[in-house]
Amino acid sequence: MGKTLAQKILDAHIVEGAPVKGSEVALKIDQTLTQDATGTMAYLEFEAMGIPRVKTERSVAYIDHNTLQSGFENADDHRFIGSVAKKHGIYFSRPGNGICHQVHLERFGIPGKTLIGSDSHTPTCGGIGMIAIGAGGLDVAVAMGGGAYYITYPEIVGVKLTGKLSPWVAAKDVILEVLRILSVKGGVGRIIEYFGEGVSTLSVPERATITNMGAELGATTSIFPSDEITRSFMKAQKRDADWTALSADEDAEYDKIIEIDLSTLVPMAACPHSPDNVKTLSEIGKIKIDQVCIGSCTNSSLLDMLKVAYILDGKTVHPDVSLSIAPGSKQVLNMISKNGALAKMIDSGARILGSACGPCIGMGQSPNSGGISLRTFNRNFEGRSGTKDGQIYLVSPEVAAYSAIVGYLADPREIGEMPAFTLPEVFDINDNMVTLPACESCADSVEILRGPNIKPYPETSPLADRIECSCSLKVGDNITTDHIMPAGAKILPLRSNIPAISKHCFTVCDPDFPARAEAMGQSIVVGGANYGQGSSREHAALAPLYLGVKAVITKSFARIHKANLVNAGILPLTFKDEKDYDRIYQGDVLVIENAREQIKAGSEITVLNKNTGKQFICELDVSDRQKAMLFAGGLLDYVKENN
């Protein structure tokens, strides 16, 4: 039987375990990336491992998230990351150089290689045929030190693309269609692999939009073949030497196949407050809008910017609308500044932002109260924009730009004929904002620059044999890491300071949670299905760890968050019978007797609810390696024990 492309790359990188669906395999990691909001912690963890120089083929540290500097904290973190990078052999992409995923695609990604990144949208590089996976910072630190990265060998879902997109229908509409079909939990335990004749109609930036937002499916990653289109993109980046042709075997067997005829798609939007709440524009109707934000790692490529500039050319942004545009990288911004596209945007009244995540992570541009904001981003979770009652719709750049002109959610097909938008033969290449690491023999003299806000990793302890504590919080389905550990301009500067950031843990759901959990000393959190969906931020595990959370019991977990809980030494348990979820109330006292023995014995853990006097069964679906980590108190302790 032939292999899918994902299987080929995975199998060539397996260093432990067998390629059997559902079982754990260890992968050799060729490249890593970090960004600043998760990077400080990842590099503190890397330092704690005592490894002098990274052992990967390429590791890059990006500064792109915390670029609003309204206090010393973010600037201190940038300096810290820059100095660690210099000392330990890591390339450093300075603030202003662009969003990690956009820049990595342009300048560093290589078809057929493996990449893990401390950011959930790392799969963007799947657009050029990489296995690119989002992970917690600690996993990235381990990979930088030459350690393997462990995943559950996934099912492969094939998305067969036929036909060609109609004018003004975009790659964003393709991934919105996949989200509509599969939902935000439909990708868990799976890799989404695109194939079929429709693939060759999509450029690399379009493919990258699709693989980027595959993160919203909960998928391990998404991947496109590496073909002639990939080759010309790499050639235009003067990196053709890195290109190889890669595709699935003719007789590859997928676990499931979804067929999408690109020519049947129409412009769509993901409505508040979930990326899978997808409707066509005609279903939603012509709603009046307050704000439009164009950018983010999903839609900030040169191609996107050229389309936006064409639509805005000679027009004025509607008087009731605020339009902001953040080109994804210095390369993109530089090119649109030279070819006149930027002038068209500025002329129309667009507010041009730096090449960074910006509004996507609540770093500015929060909408007005109850405001309706169209964004080309990938997430519209409640409150993520910084305005609690903001109504965020996720759309293509085409829909965003046209709507910004007319003042309501509008279909860009009304514009009429669409010119051909093509990528240049050669991109503007200038890597002067990437600082190279010091040479091996000079590394000793590099001083690490630490600011006062940078606090050490929280204290951990080996797993106790008896856990008796109260349920400090009960939440529902689809809780995101933005609920658990909110971001935004006010909280993000605390990413290097777990005691301080913990005071914001779960405050979106319950403002009293941090104080209550701290007062309890130890506690258990109860959640519904797909708990922890969204980002890779390990702070959503480290803050609960700091607040004394010993276990989280849910109906199901999102992949990265579950791994982060284990890495932090917190038990991720699921109800064997989901009805038991309804039988627990906040404040109930829960007891796990002989925890270590029960875990050693298998995957079923008996929990007693002292308030009802009833026992219920939970499952601990982790590998033996993860059990050893839980016993040790987390991954850092496990690594120390085993070195």
Ligand code: MIC
């Ligand atoms: C996000 O889009 O939520 C982030 C901010 O990029 C996160 C990482 C973080 O929280 O620092 C992600 O997607 O992993």
Ligand code: SF4
């Ligand atoms: Fe940055 Fe937004 Fe992309 Fe996260 S999703 S990496 S915050 S642009």
